[in-house]
Amino acid sequence: MGGRDFEFPEFYSFPPFFTIQPVLATREKQLNLWRELILRYHTEYKIKTLVVHDCPLWKNTSIGRELDTQDIQVIMADLVQSGHGEWEDPTVQTRCRILWRKPEQLASDIYEWAQSNGFVGSVCTVYELHSGEDVNGMSFQGADEELLRRALEILENQGKCTMFKGDTSSEDGIKFY
Amino acid sequence: MLQDMGMTSALTKSDHRGDYYTTLARQLADFLRPKLKQAGGLLTLTDVYCFFNRARGSNLISPEDLLQAVSCMKELNLGMSLRDFPSGLRVVQDESFNDEKMAKKLLVLAEHSPEECLTALDASRALHISALLANEQLLSAERMGYICRDVTLEGTRFFPNRFNDFKWIS
Numbered sequence: 001m002g003g004r005d006f007e008f009p010e011f012y013s014f015p016p017f018f019t020i021q022p023v024l025a026t027r028e029k030q031l032n033l034w035r036e037l038i039l040r041y042h043t044e045y046k047i048k049t050l051v052v053h054d055c056p057l058w059k060n061t062s063i064g065r066e067l068d069t070q071d072i073q074v075i076m077a078d079l080v081q082s083g084h085g086e087w088e089d090p091t092v093q094t095r096c097r098i099l100w101r102k103p104e105q106l107a108s109d110i111y112e113w114a115q116s117n118g119f120v121g122s123v124c125t126v127y128e129l130h131s132g133e134d135v136n137g138m139s140f141q142g143a144d145e146e147l148l149r150r151a152l153e154i155l156e157n158q159g160k161c162t163m164f165k166g167d168t169s170s171e172d173g174i175k176f177y
Numbered sequence: 178m179l180q181d182m183g184m185t186s187a188l189t190k191s192d193h194r195g196d197y198y199t200t201l202a203r204q205l206a207d208f209l210r211p212k213l214k215q216a217g218g219l220l221t222l223t224d225v226y227c228f229f230n231r232a233r234g235s236n237l238i239s240p241e242d243l244l245q246a247v248s249c250m251k252e253l254n255l256g257m258s259l260r261d262f263p264s265g266l267r268v269v270q271d272e273s274f275n276d277e278k279m280a281k282k283l284l285v286l287a288e289h290s291p292e293e294c295l296t297a298l299d300a301s302r303a304l305h306i307s308a309l310l311a312n313e314q315l316l317s318a319e320r321m322g323y324i325c326r327d328v329t330l331e332g333t334r335f336f337p338n339r340f341n342d343f344k345w346i347s
Binding site for chain 2: 009010011014015016018019021022023025026029030033036040064065
């Protein structure tokens with residue numbers, strides 16, 4: 001767990017937050033909030049995988065409310081469908097990789113950055129992408145290498161870059177087109 | 178409905194069917210007007226059946242007769258009509274009754290209650306209508322997005338729909 005306590009948002013103490021709303025328009029807003037909560041919580045504590053039966057978010061003892069298994073399934077299905085979650089075990093669905101940023105989002109952010117910073121036609125390393133000087137404020141700054149690679153794979157498939165191996169995985173290079 | 182109670186109509190209506198129901202509809206409307214007002218604009222068909230037959234004393238109408246008569250109220254412009262709710266509940270509704278107005282009323286009730294929520298019982302007490310009708314109105318207000326629900330073992334409570342306003346403050 002991180003050094004400081006996670007600050008739970010106001011809606012976490014709103015009892016209806018723990019009942020999946022039957023009215024679709026309301027449910028949509030509710031699921032958006034759950035998704036945001038999951039993403040922020042896991043990013044704050046740097047937890048890469050959500051283990052469904054272990055996740056402390058489903059229950060708020062201070063208001064005496066908790067989600068039941070069906071409710072949790074609805075929320076997880078929405079998370080995965082939104083592109084922010086990926087099942088490590090799709091058949092049993094107990095462990096879900098959290099994708100703070102969707103690989104597609106990162107891919108387009110990276111390519112845009114490459115274009116506006118004159119990297120098209122030249123090379124940079126994976127390390128430079130997440131921790132270089134030129135990436136200050138970019139969405140992929142500090143990104144997980146695994147996630148970056150997924151984004152770069154997408155760019156490769158689009159013909160916008162090629163990857164090649166370096167001495168270490170961080171030194172793997174990317175050439176942008 | 179209440180067919181198994183053995184209620185049948187004492188009048189012969191086979192010859193002048195149309196007239197019979199038209200006349201009955203008008204009679205019902207006159208009878209119901211003050212009662213509807215008192216009840217806030219809605220009465221269940223069951224309540225109407227009981228009120229009307231109790232008042233008649235004899236020549237009681239059957240549930241089928243009631244349904245037929247109420248069904249033609251709208252086209253006769255009697256100021257009230259039959260309404261079917263999604264749950265299956267059937268009511269006679271005053272034409273001035275406004276769902277949105279009722280929903281807003283319920284929202285205000287919820288906002289001003291001590292725990293910021295309402296049960297069907299709370300709503301029925303506040304509006305002086307049956308819990309059944311109150312529940313129906315709560316469901317209607319929920320569909321319109323004014324309120325949202327909290328379901329626990331103790332039952333269902335309705336809160337103002339704050340999902341519209343929540344924003345993450347970081």
